[in-house]
Amino acid sequence: MALKQYRPSSPARRGLVLVDRSHLHKGGPVKALTEGLTKTGGRNNTGRITSRGMSGGHKRKYRVIDFKRRKWDVEGTVERLEYDPNRTAFIALVAYADGEQAYVLAPQRLQVGDKIVAGKKVDVKPGNAMQTSQMPVGTIIHNVELKPGKGGQLARSAGTYAQVVGKDRGLTIIRLGSGETRYIRGECMATVGAVSNPDNANQNLAKAGRNRWRGKKPLTRGVAKNPIDHPHGGGEGRTSGGRHPVTPWGKPTKGAKTRDPKKASNKMIIRSRHAKRKGR
Template identity: 35%
Template sequence: MALNRLFASLTVTSNLITRRTIHVSCYNLASKPNIHKPKPGFGKSYRRIVHFPNEYTVKPLDVTNLAGRDPVTGRVVAKGIGGGIKHKYHWIDWHRDGPTEGPPQEEKVIQIMEDGCRTAHIALVAVGDKLKYILATENMKAGDILKTSRNLPRIPVRANEGDAYLLGALPTGTLVHCIEKAPGMGGLYVHAAGTHGTIMRKQDDRVIVQMPSKRLFSFSQHCMAVVGRLSNVDHGNTPIGSPQRNRWLGNRPRSGLWKRKDGRHGRKIKPPKPVKEIFHPTTKPLPVIKLNMHP
């Protein structure tokens, strides 16, 4: 009889716990829906959205600044982004396409300018009756003639700075940037200011390139690359200079995490330690050792 009562009480208790758990779960689900909060990184920028038209144009594109928020939910994802000077976006043409036979295609540099949405400088280039933007190299200037070719000769070509050739057509030791991942995809690697890759060696139909991170990448010999080092070499060595200029760049302050005296990792003001007494060492007599004959 007592055993039946015990089972009945356990059954009632379990039913109450189950009902309460379901009630609380439903309440939490209704009041706090499970909204997926994105995380910064993973190749997605929460600084700005560029409105690209359907066709390529050299006109500056309109930009919507996100201030570190997700464009869908409006939630703050990156807290360190906000404010800054508004910049127009210049559309870079990543495809340097040329003839596969005969003499290379010639392009003339019209103007070298700065772009607020990227670290390297850009160049306005005329190709026939069309204009396009490309990344400028270290010593590129207005009036230069650039050559572009997809021909793979038997003997490596002697290319000048700013020329675009296949990796298999360039000699070992050439500095390159804007390297294609696959033939025809457009320049994908090495875009930052002052960076470059180096052609180390060739293995069959592959070309080994040392990236700015000192890691070796193996590309197909039919991938295009631009010769030379990218412009704005001193970008990484130039100090910001002031907190106000950091705000112009679109970086928000860290909300007082660090203070010199009492903040995080700061120099804390602590009371002095108590007085330490120093005594002259005194010689104490050694204890007397008593010996006996018993083990």
Template identity: 40%
Template sequence: MFQPRIALRGIRLPFRCLPSVPSVPARRFASVINELETPPANSSTSSIDPTASFAPPPTRDSAGVVLRTYTPRTPGVRHLRRPVNDHLWKGRPVHRLTFPKKGHAKGGRNNTGRVTVRHMGGGHKRRIRTVDFLRMDAGPHLVERVEYDPGRTAHIALLRSKETSKLSYILAADGMRAGETVQSYMAGIPEDLWKSMGGTVDPGVLAARTAWRGNCLPLHMIPVGTPMFNVGLRAGKGGQLCRSAGTYATVVAKGSGSRQTAIEPDQSNPEEPETEKKPLSQRERQKQERLAQHITVRLSSGETRLLHKDCCATIGVASNPNYHYTQLGKAGRSRWLNIRPTVRGLAMNAMDHPHGGGRGKSKGNVDPKSPWGIPTKSGYKTRPKWKINKAVVVPRPRNQGKRRRGYN
């Protein structure tokens, strides 16, 4: 019969004559691997000054992708891989900042009971965290801890206001740790920053004092080329873009603040004759006004958008950037995440899918279709509507046929 394992770490025996058993190193069933290079033995800790009014900029290290693998004691952990996030809070969230997820998990069904979203159902019991995406509260905020959020891929950070001691959750930036201080400038520039700039806006000083990791700024205060996440779509509304793990956007260009109504002649050289120039048209004036009020932003997908200059954004990259390297390891772990199995149409019956039926692996010589008969793939969704299922008649050019002997 097998003897049960006993943890001998720091056990004190009841006998006074015997010394305590020395601590035995714990048996580890998980290991950390680096897919690019092996991390150094003595890793330097992050030098963060908690007394600073803002957090330091993000560090660029060449550590690569660090994942945790497990000893295959069961088939479910043989292929299990997870990113290393040892800095996360191990306890429960703040209860008053959450509410139960009731009525949401309906298995992808609508009010009539029909499945409108496939591959959804089940999942673990959850509480939804209320995250502040707008961050209108001014003043410095202390990062109490960084937590795991089951409702999103990125992590969240618990903030405590140094002025009001109010608690709130925000999206955590990559590299954010407990003890840092972040600030929001959505309500305006604070008085001490105005005095340090001499009462006028100095772009260099303003960027050096505000564009730090975790700070929330309007788009017109963010320097060009700065990575940011949690970007808003409308002024006065919270962030809606780049909120998943590892995503970020970049400020590409800013419009000039001056609006030109008409082009006046140059008065610097009076010797040259004055030439009347054509005033701007209404469309050109509208274009200049739109560029003056909007910022050009490039998203992670490569899409370029014009966003209003008063939209909010957080400096940095969304936390947990190695999330897409995760391997669940078993089907049950997908069911815990509210994901049901995905069955191929080829493996179904003829009544369940257009690709189903037949003997063996055959879809009946039909074009790729969805379960509802809509053509898929081959650029069907990306072609214009006038090109879909339209017969294009190409006229045959003249004098291109085969010449006969004896005819010119």
């Protein structure tokens, strides 16, 4: 992947850095693999804002992605790579030998014309999906299931990946990008390789309007508000907001732990992402 830089022909172009998408398909998506997508503006069924910072944005079609990869032992050919406005990663249109088509997350180094396959145990090459119990230790993976048959939930964003670091009593030990190390069941599926578009994090949108096109609305800082509007508000001159940052509703934020200590899946976590890393 490469980044595109622009000449400063206007203030909005100065500093603009975007991902080069010239290698992607120029047309629209496959109609049979799309669904309508309704914008909520962050409002619930009573019209009240329940998710702040959402508004407007360009109209989108939702691309139905095959996160389950349960079409076993049927080889597919990558017909094209496409941009998906609903996610940061690129997607690949796969045509299977039986004539069926599907969208999958495109891993890095996957090219048009490549063959991919899913099964209990297949070759370790980018795009192939198999059960984690059959993967060699050290394999880089993405689109990882937490429950067999539910579909991939972990490592789906651009440039992300997890790694198989061990096996234990029918369970697979994986290390996530956050630093968390955890068990997952060996029957869970995962796809080999890291997710495409790693340069997504290096973009510079250069103007507020580009975020509005993406459906993101600016949020006013709490310290800039009045005391009646936010716990951080008020005070003489410019203030930092106090020692304990909170949300507008008084809940602790910026590092406060929110995970339930009695959550059933806690026993699957070997090392928390909040654990102190070496060298820090």
